[in-house]
Amino acid sequence: MIGRFFLYRSVNVLLVLAGLIVVFSLLSPNFAFTSPDNLRVFFALAPEFGIIALGVGMLMICGEFDLSIGSILVFCSFVFVRLSEIKMSLPLAGLITFFIGAIFGLINGVITVRGRIPSFITTLGTMMLWRGTTLLLSLGIQKPFTAEASPVFCSIFTGEINGILPAQILWFIGVGIFLGVLLHFHKFGNWVYATGDNKEAARAMGINTDRVKIICFIIVGILCALVAIMQIIRVSSFSSRAGQGWELKAVAASVVGGTSLMGGIGSMMGIFCGTLIIVVIENALTMLRIPYSWTYVVFGLVIISSVLINLYMERRKLKYGSLFFRVFEKVTPPSPGNSLNNPQKKSPTQHRN
Amino acid sequence: MNLPKKEKTRVDDKTPLVKMVGIHKWFGKVHALKGVDFEVGHSEVVGLVGDNGAGKSTLIKVLSGVHVAEKGEIYFEGEKVRITSPADARKLGIETVYQEQALAPNMSISRNIFMGREPTLSLGFMDKKRMNEESMKCLSGLGLQLRSPDLPIAILSGGQRQGVAIARALHFKAKLVILDEPTIALSVKETQEVLAFINKLRQEGISVIFITHNLHHVFPVAERFVVLTLGEKTADVKKGDMSVEELTELIVTGRRLHN
Numbered sequence: 001m002i003g004r005f006f007l008y009r010s011v012n013v014l015l016v017l018a019g020l021i022v023v024f025s026l027l028s029p030n031f032a033f034t035s036p037d038n039l040r041v042f043f044a045l046a047p048e049f050g051i052i053a054l055g056v057g058m059l060m061i062c063g064e065f066d067l068s069i070g071s072i073l074v075f076c077s078f079v080f081v082r083l084s085e086i087k088m089s090l091p092l093a094g095l096i097t098f099f100i101g102a103i104f105g106l107i108n109g110v111i112t113v114r115g116r117i118p119s120f121i122t123t124l125g126t127m128m129l130w131r132g133t134t135l136l137l138s139l140g141i142q143k144p145f146t147a148e149a150s151p152v153f154c155s156i157f158t159g160e161i162n163g164i165l166p167a168q169i170l171w172f173i174g175v176g177i178f179l180g181v182l183l184h185f186h187k188f189g190n191w192v193y194a195t196g197d198n199k200e201a202a203r204a205m206g207i208n209t210d211r212v213k214i215i216c217f218i219i220v221g222i223l224c225a226l227v228a229i230m231q232i233i234r235v236s237s238f239s240s241r242a243g244q245g246w247e248l249k250a251v252a253a254s255v256v257g258g259t260s261l262m263g264g265i266g267s268m269m270g271i272f273c274g275t276l277i278i279v280v281i282e283n284a285l286t287m288l289r290i291p292y293s294w295t296y297v298v299f300g301l302v303i304i305s306s307v308l309i310n311l312y313m314e315r316r317k318l319k320y321g322s323l324f325f326r327v328f329e330k331v332t333p334p335s336p337g338n339s340l341n342n343p344q345k346k347s348p349t350q351h352r353n
Numbered sequence: 354m355n356l357p358k359k360e361k362t363r364v365d366d367k368t369p370l371v372k373m374v375g376i377h378k379w380f381g382k383v384h385a386l387k388g389v390d391f392e393v394g395h396s397e398v399v400g401l402v403g404d405n406g407a408g409k410s411t412l413i414k415v416l417s418g419v420h421v422a423e424k425g426e427i428y429f430e431g432e433k434v435r436i437t438s439p440a441d442a443r444k445l446g447i448e449t450v451y452q453e454q455a456l457a458p459n460m461s462i463s464r465n466i467f468m469g470r471e472p473t474l475s476l477g478f479m480d481k482k483r484m485n486e487e488s489m490k491c492l493s494g495l496g497l498q499l500r501s502p503d504l505p506i507a508i509l510s511g512g513q514r515q516g517v518a519i520a521r522a523l524h525f526k527a528k529l530v531i532l533d534e535p536t537i538a539l540s541v542k543e544t545q546e547v548l549a550f551i552n553k554l555r556q557e558g559i560s561v562i563f564i565t566h567n568l569h570h571v572f573p574v575a576e577r578f579v580v581l582t583l584g585e586k587t588a589d590v591k592k593g594d595m596s597v598e599e600l601t602e603l604i605v606t607g608r609r610l611h612n
Contacts, residue, residue, distance in 0.1 A: 187471040187477050187479050190471055201456055201468070202457065206470070264459045264460070
């Protein structure tokens with residue numbers, strides 16, 4: 001049982017996350033990091049970035065990037081606020097916002113796939129394009145937003161269960177589970193991995209890799225719209241700077257979570273924990289009263305060290321099949337006379353817990 | 354020479370499994386195939402040999418639907434067919450195993466075998482239990498004992514990888530398996546493993562086209578050799594009729610050794 005747990009790919013990310021939480025809890029003055037007040041703020045605020053980062057992680061597994069998440073987010077925010085200004089009912093406004101998010105994802109996907117250009121370039125372009133368009137339309141002015149028109153609609157996104165647990169964290173977990181199930185148990189997930197790992201092979205086996213990529217882009221766009229609505233309701237105002245700097249933080253979260261930049265490697269559990277690592281660091285450094293400038297220093301160190309750890313683990317896994325145990329020799333006893341049974345693995349050690 | 358085209362019942366052993374007649378293929382001004390005739394019998398292993406640029410891969414890509422020939426006809430089990438896409442070929446039971454292109458290295462064996470054709474329970478969720486069981490079954494059918502269907506392809510040896518790719522073809526009821534340079538990057542021992550898989554395929558009644566420019570790899574398993582030189586078929590010989598040396602000379606010069 002314990003052995004199987006350690007076979008799990010994202011276990012090292014989980015351990016790093018647990019370690020960080022323990023250290024930060026102990027270091028923060030008066031245990032401020034784990035105080036109910038901080039947790040409530042953290043659970044409401046962190047998921048906004050986290051939800052999008054989950055989608056970006058899945059997109060990275062299929063071998064693409066999205067640098068335009070912050071810009072899609074801010075455009076969707078603008079649309080949502082603008083529609084509420086003209087007294088449209090909020091559910092309808094929300095629906096239109098989701099639709100716009102999906103369309104923007106579709107545009108990213110179609111340009112990347114049909115134009116055969118790296119998504120890094122495509123989304124760099126759309127990042128500037130949508131941010132600029134939002135600035136043009138909003139004139140960079142903050143806009144107020146009042147949730148009074150439809151309290152039920154708003155509480156779906158930002159309500160508090162029992163007055164304690166913010167809805168945002170449930171959305172974060174829900175999206176994580178949904179994408180995790182899709183990625184690991186649904187055949188679409190198998191196509192995502194195949195597309196990222198070896199596109200030619202996937203195509204030769206009849207997988208429409210273009211469509212897989214476009215769908216992943218659309219998922220990211222929809223998640224951006226979701227967060228846009230969530231953020232607007234929480235902050236009660238529109239700011240044209242929303243989501244700035246999230247694009248690379250989302251890539252960082254996926255990489256910390258063990259996702260390969262080349263695609264094909266990664267897990268939703270890993271991405272989930274990687275995202276949490278990023279937001280926990282951000283929050284905890286504040287609680288430790290460390291100047292914000294340090295946050296990026298720590299991010300840098302965490303990103304580099306976790307990639308090094310992941311590479312080491314990956315190599316160890318290729319050699320032994322597990323991080324801490326040598327499991328290869330255990331699974332099936334080699335039948336005599338068949339040279340295929342004892343290939344590269346050298347030591348027939350039998351001890352594994 | 355003409356075949357009974359309308360025959361609906363099971364074809365007799367005399368009818369070749371695949372028959373390609375007068376295949377022409379141009380790439381712009383390059384006449385890559387100049388009216389090649391090619392056939393493969395039931396459970397026959399054919400070695401398709403020739404130097405680089407002889408047209409071996411082009412011929413095979415016409416058969417597997419990657420390219421469409423400008424002229425020529427293809428008969429499968431005696432019936433005239435049009436193959437315009439890899440999906441067409443697969444529907445007929447023609448599976449192609451391309452060197453290094455067939456597998457996703459970071460995915461598990463079972464996920465690779467069922468890539469794009471996952472058995473599902475409902476709503477598109479994969480039947481992982483069935484995937485694992487059936488992939489182990491078809492691997493052991495090839496004589497390949499691997500420890501777990503969850504191992505990533507990356508940890509397998511080159512020979513074992515070819516085995517997984519061939520097992521996939523076997524599982525999906527291929528009638529003809531095309532191996533494009535299956536031994537090109539393999540050690541001597543791994544090459545022997547692949548040759549053993551090919552023998553296994555023949556025992557299962559599956560025909561094999563083995564493409565290579567290394568005659569010594571194909572000589573032990575193939576029953577017949579087709580030599581292509583600059584887009585033309587220069588020889589079609591049974592194994593007993595020619596020695597390795599004569600065949601090599603034929604590939605190099607495009608002509609028969611003296612006489």
